Amino acid sequence: MIGYLKGTVAYIQKANNRVTLTLEVGQIGYDIQIVPRILQWVGIGETVQIFTHLHVREDQVVLFGFDSAAERDLFRQLVSVSGIGPQLALALLDTMGLQDLVQAIVVGNTRALSRTPGVGTKTAERIALELKTKLAEWRQQAGMITTPSSGPVLSIQEDVEMTLLALGYTNSEISQALQTVGQSSTLSKTADAEEWIRSAIAWLSR
Numbered sequence: 001m002i003g004y005l006k007g008t009v010a011y012i013q014k015a016n017n018r019v020t021l022t023l024e025v026g027q028i029g030y031d032i033q034i035v036p037r038i039l040q041w042v043g044i045g046e047t048v049q050i051f052t053h054l055h056v057r058e059d060q061v062v063l064f065g066f067d068s069a070a071e072r073d074l075f076r077q078l079v080s081v082s083g084i085g086p087q088l089a090l091a092l093l094d095t096m097g098l099q100d101l102v103q104a105i106v107v108g109n110t111r112a113l114s115r116t117p118g119v120g121t122k123t124a125e126r127i128a129l130e131l132k133t134k135l136a137e138w139r140q141q142a143g144m145i146t147t148p149s150s151g152p153v154l155s156i157q158e159d160v161e162m163t164l165l166a167l168g169y170t171n172s173e174i175s176q177a178l179q180t181v182g183q184s185s186t187l188s189k190t191a192d193a194e195e196w197i198r199s200a201i202a203w204l205s206r
Helices: 035-038 068-080 087-097 098-106 120-141 152-165 171-182 192-202
Strands: 002-014 018-025 026-033 049-055 059-067
Touching: 002 026, 002 098, 018 035, 018 049, 018 087, 026 035, 026 049, 035 087, 035 120, 049 068, 059 087, 068 098, 098 120, 098 152, 098 171, 120 152, 152 171, 152 192, 171 192
Parallel strands: 026 059
Antiparallel strands: 002 018, 002 049, 018 026, 049 059
């Protein structure tokens, strides 16, 4: 209904782990609950564009705000999962960020998803099960594939990334490691996931 709003930040309120931003648009103030990370680049008095999702329930109507259309679309995917409400979806986005959250779901890294407060193992498994295929396709269409061209071939890419994520490495560390070790002509030609993993760990442990 409302794709985005562009206006001046009039007020920011923090209460009960929720951040609400009042955006003045054409002399009308819209209260928008935002992903807390937006505060890293938004301040009172600034002119901003916030992508929005209108969430309607019998007892309330809430406008949620995001810093990009992709983040809003991912939010919509998350709340489509049984048992995932808007607050939990916001918490996932705030804790992990867009790229890391999509990556964790696509490779089925339930351990990473479970680090978000309120997300247990069963919930994480349900998110991965229901959204893995959808987000893999959506990520490709949205141009969000982050694995560099010098990384492992797609047939082993998920195995390599999932193993490294499970070992506690972040997506940015993994991406950098795979890009670097992939420059080896010998490694770039192999589809041996274990060899990629060993090389990446050696580089990350240097």
